[in-house]
Amino acid sequence: IVKREVKDIQLVLIASMANDDPEGWEYYEKTARHAGEDYDIHLLSNLNGIGNLEVNAFQRASDVIIQKSLREGFGLVITEALWKGKPVVAANVGGIPLQVDNRRTGYLVGDISECAERVIHLLKDSEIANKMGASGKEYVRKNFLITRLLKDYLNLFNSFQNKYRKSK
Incomplete structure (x- = not known):
């Protein structure tokens, strides 16, 4: 669908x-068969030499990251992509809505048509894609980095300490 609009x-x-x-x-084999001879589709895995460094490089070189899972907890792919300043188009399932602030850091989608529509929109409007990418990085910084968790723990410990002092 996207290829019809973005050659x-x-x-x-x-x-x-x-x-x-x-x-x-x-599913991997079915996907490979479906991709067939289309030289614009690249199917890679950890079993053919793709490791963390390669995934990082692909994410950084991408214009849009798609996570179209049927079921998903809190997947790292989305948070990693957002931290790299990439807009995300992701399925509105499981823990994904906890990671994607719809229409601000990316898009939450239901079906394949909506996914394609959102990807096309981001590919054709780099200003919005860049704005979403920057918002995504800030969203991750505020919500998912260890520094935020440490601050939460310090606040929790301080509240215990304050309750302990009051009870004496």
Whole structure:
């Protein structure tokens, strides 16, 4: 769908695979068959040499990060992408809405058509994409970094200390 609107688009799908996951392998192979001979679709995994450094490089080189999971807890892909200043288009499922501030740091979507529409919008409007990317980085800084967690713990410990002092 996106390729009809944005001719020079490339799609990189990176999977983290386990040797003992037959269902995962089934989907991986089905995806590879579906991609077929399209040289603009690149299917990569940890089992063919793609590690953390490569994932980092691909994320940094990307214009938009897509996380179209059917089920997802708190996936690191989204937070990593936001921290790198990339807008995210992600499924509105599981823990993803806790990570994506819809229309500010990216888009939460339901179906494939909506996903494609949002990706096209971001690819064609770099000003909005850059603004969302900057908002995403700030959102991660405020909500998910260790410094925020440490501040929360210090506030908690201070509240215990204040209660202890009052009870004496």
